[in-house]
Amino acid sequence: MCSTGNSSELQPTSSDPALILELKTRRPPSLEGRAGCETWSVDFSPDGAWFAWSMGHGMVWVVAWPLDSEDTQNGDTDRADKSFSCGHPVWGLAFGPKPPKSAATTCRDKKPPKGHKNNSLLLATGLENGVIKIWNVLTGDAVFDLHGHEGVVRHLVFPQNGTLTLISSSRDKTLRIWDLAHKGKKVQVLSGHKDWVSCCCVSSDCSMIASVGRFDRMVSLWSLRSYTFIRNLTGGAHKTLYLLSSCDFSPDGALLATAAFSGSSWWIDLWDPYTAQKLATLVFIHSDYFEDYGQNQISAIQFSPNGLHLAIVTDDRALRIWEPGKRGMVMQTKPDRDSNGLCCNYHPEGGVVATGTRDGHVRFWRAPRTVPSLSHLCRSILRHSVSTHQMEPLPLPKRILEYLTYRNIPDRLRTGCSSDEDDWET
Template identity: 80%
Template structure:
């Protein structure tokens, strides 16, 4: 554990800002010995599954976990113990994740908060390849996982409530750890030819997706048999390009990947079952040259996609209809490295290169009945099963996300929900 002086103090009130979307910002107060030194970057942030806690790697091997919402004790002047904790990992932290994440049935059936439980795990991936598991509520180190030979870049707990952790590393492998066995039972997935930048797990816990930084590979793996399924190709992009991030939609029916070709960045939306490219979000980014995309993530309702880039802290797109719905002001001095939605939506946290964290007000979108039905159906039904059903063409295309414009521009006028609803009347 590190002292309160070394970890810094986040100011709970909102910062002075001309950006109306910015809710508040956490800034670290570093000792003079750490000022101007490399290693202060916030490479990863995460909310606990119930949204009661927020964790961020604030640089120099320190992770801070704070109770959410941050303004819950405004005006108390520190009289109430919020339970905030810090963890000294000894080495730079590149990835972190709360877990295990409860399944949908568990979330629907019970509303117990992690603050009232006895155990909340936090996994931290270090530059040395070690993964440290912490009990957030007691502040104790539970176990260390050894095996990776490079930086642990990403960590994911599946949403089935099991004590299982997926890690990706610069050693070109993914590892699946059984924490119930203290990490002694490990599955190793090999196939990438270079660093693995990011990994994610589908909501039904059937697939893992991973992107290689330099090998142009988007790999899909079976989480049930621990085998390689397929590699999604880059389509029309023939030049050398780099992959940076990936994320499944909440229903698992779409996979978003971000890549860079040397002159521009783009985001591809894939059908993970058929390997079909559904759409490309690229026209907007080509106007801004070589601004790299650091991270992407779908909103909890699946309607929006958050994008962190070099020139701005955050962009938010609505792929199905309007295109881009929000962008923050240009800020190259404190550019973003990661992002994460609050489980209930409404707030997006972004980590910056200077070690700070910003919380942004996400656009409020009320899902249509059509979208809710599609999300529930696609959570347990593959594209092949949908196509086998005797459905009208427009309904089948809507359920398989083929109504998204192939080349999504800044503003799209089509309304897929209205088309489907008019067809069903």
């Protein structure tokens, strides 16, 4: 065991071969298990050099990654663990854009150039009272607060274009787009959801925002360029009663994954965000639902950095990794009924997935490292800048066009049953 500070500890374990380490909080016994101790959000910095998680009771802990780095062990103050006291429960957090290369501190080159100090990495924290606090990661200072939301700030995301633009979703039924370069004084409000907005994400070309409403069952697309509503995606879930929980764009922006759950099942829909066509559906049926009510909800989903896999966290604390286009999971950890899984996040370089739990802990899992095929790499590069509407008129063979537009996914999925009597359908 190696200590990572006064408020947390790192514990290796052999209970699951995919589990690398578990980060546990050191809180007073009087606070264990009480409401407010949940890890609602985790995130890696864009360069992969830092990891942050909301450890409950208004505290956020930031540690240098990897956790056993030489700088941390040698007492480098710039790379020391940091804690931020937010005063209210933290529901969402996100690192700001990657600093300029000349100032960036990366895993491979951890020390900034001589005479220069990297102090520009920001961390945004969304609080239960609707306030968003912006922190300077290296100095530990609170930079400024953003006011406007009237409910829990459930999710935060920075676009990948390097600008100081922050998108937030809230239980007040709105999304807000903040310009941090002007300390949030310039803000755009996106209204249209009829209930809580549980999650939002941004396409890789920074042209679209997707949001899901937990109770209004709406999947909405918005323009990040004009700040206007584009469309709602319909025809996803066929149940009359279901809840939407999460969404994520693929790294090339050509796919949008949304997660929902209802009764004894949960499912993931894959959409073409340009045409609003539903391309595929993965359905998982829980056979022990009536004995274990509430333990089958999808909490979060996220595409891997190379776009080959989709990480899925459910309330049984298990991590499942699905390769779109194949039946079953390429990885599934052992369920743990003692605590619920709430969030997940891939390391920017892949290979590791962090998951947060209801008891305020964080687990790091070894994720599959699949080498992308040349065809997949070509498709990803092409689709990053070419929309479906631009692809369809091209004089390409049908098979190639279907591959480039992901229309071949349903053909490769078949109804089946796993060894645990789980049903997969399309």
